[in-house]
Amino acid sequence: MREIGGQVELLEFPDPASPGPDEVVIEVETAGVGNWDDIVRAGAWNVGLTPPMALGVEVAGTVVAVGSQVTDLRLGDEVVGHPLPLRHQGCWAERVVVDAGLVVLKPRGVPWETATAFPVPALTAEQVLAEALKVTENETLLVHGAGGTTGGLIVQLAAMRGVRVIATAGPSSAARVAQAGAAEVVDYHDSRWPDRVRELTGGAGIDTAINAVPGGSAEVIVALREGGRMATITGDPPAAERGISVADVYVRPDATQLAELCALLGDGRLTVSVGAALPLAEAATALERAVSGVKGGPVVLQVKPARTGD
Ligand SMILES: NC(=O)c1ccc[n+]([C@@H]2O[C@H](COP(=O)([O-])OP(=O)(O)OC[C@H]3O[C@@H](n4cnc5c(N)ncnc54)[C@H](OP(=O)(O)O)[C@@H]3O)[C@@H](O)[C@H]2O)c1
Structure with a gap:
């Protein structure tokens, strides 16, 4: 969005710079969508950024660059997170730079769509x-x-x-x-x-x-x-x-808690059933659906084309 209260539209931003010492760059596979994103759009939830900005407070993707002080994540790690406060841009993007301490490993075998719909509701x-x-x-x-x-x-x-x-x-x-x-x-x-x-x-x-x-x-x-x-x-x-x-109660980012919850998701003790995955270009539609009350599971954004075998 270009301004508080502005419409959801595709915006071009420069490629993210190299990550800061405590940051990682994530190539986004999927991003979560909730009616809370509309609260951000309306300016009633400060997620750390001012427009113009990408919305999105849940991400799942692959680490493609690692800051110099990050010790527990590596290139190629598949991660998921609720990385607030957002430092550079939101998660409805092809790449996002986040605080490495706020993302955790995606449980093996959990589909990208499920992983990205999980952090905010589970936390x-x-x-x-x-x-x-x-x-x-x-x-x-x-x-x-x-x-x-x-x-x-x-x-x-x-x-x-x-x-x-x-x-x-x-x-x-x-x-x-x-x-x-x-x-x-x-x-x-x-x-x-x-x-x-x-x-x-x-x-x-x-x-x-x-x-x-x-x-x-x-x-x-x-x-x-x-x-x-x-x-x-x-x-x-x-x-x-x-x-x-x-x-x-308002959700708080917490990587330790998220890792424990992801373990339960990974072993099937917690389940989330996603309703629909829409491409990034249809983010406005996805948000409208989330706001109007989703039946049959949350909507997510499929930022990268789905791969077989995920
Ligand atoms: N404070 C926070 O940090 C925080 C965090 C997460 C979520 N939330 C908020 O919590 C709310 C729920 O989130 P969610 O992710 O669970 O939303 P959701 O998945 O979109 O919830 C949709 C479901 O709500 C049920 N519903 C709708 N009207 C209802 C009513 N009058 N009585 C009972 N159930 C009703 C429907 O269930 P049926 O299928 O049974 O009809 C529908 O399937 C949202 O407003 C969200 O913004 C807040």
Whole structure:
């Protein structure tokens, strides 16, 4: 984009310079697209750059140049990352220069499209569960919006920790959400769904809840028990009531966490199913799709033509 709020269009920038001492240059295979990229476009999320700039905060690709002080990455390494703050350009580009400390090795056998759709949702899921809410085994957790990419990963990570998950999802996602580990799936199209969640807890209300639906927090808090804990990832924290604590959570780059999450992705304990891969020239369409609410998995940008055998 040329300016804050500007349209998404193809721009020509000079080839990236040599990497700084702590940087690597990545030849981009795929780049992630989320409705958060529109928040960047609108100027409401500072990712470290001012326009004109390439958007994109998730990357997967191959290291093609290594800074003099980088010791743990080599030429040819296949990496993935959420490399914020962006230092030179965003990830919707053929090449991008990033802080080497913010990318990790792509798990072997994971397709490029899957790898690039993973960092922001996975980091958010881990941070909201482990840091914001400190959800523990044997608690009951409501995940509102479990049919989405981030909500789905929250369900998977929570179930892995032995948490009993009650999830909201539509009919087309219900089976997948149950497969991800939700003990109960409630259809959010029923406006009384928070009462249904309360009924599933014997009437007392739920211990902990995560909202992953824009504007969904006001309904979520209804399902919580007195003194419960909730977090929202959509920037809509409700006013505190009945002693309930509310956290407003935003993703943070964290390579150590991302490496651990990638290990789970690599061994199949976490899954993300990509909906569509569009070429870089169709970035505007990809972003429109992400903003309008993607059914059937996230959209990614296939920057390099797909190779067979990936
Ligand atoms: N704070 C942060 O750092 C952060 C990080 C990541 C994501 N987010 C935000 O979290 C939200 C979800 O992200 P995402 O990646 O999971 O998005 P997504 O994959 O685009 O979510 C789409 C899904 O949302 C579900 N949905 C739509 N309206 C719903 C409603 N009223 N009730 C329940 N579910 C509903 C639909 O599920 P069904 O198929 O079940 O109908 C749909 O498949 C986005 O707004 C995103 O910006 C924030």
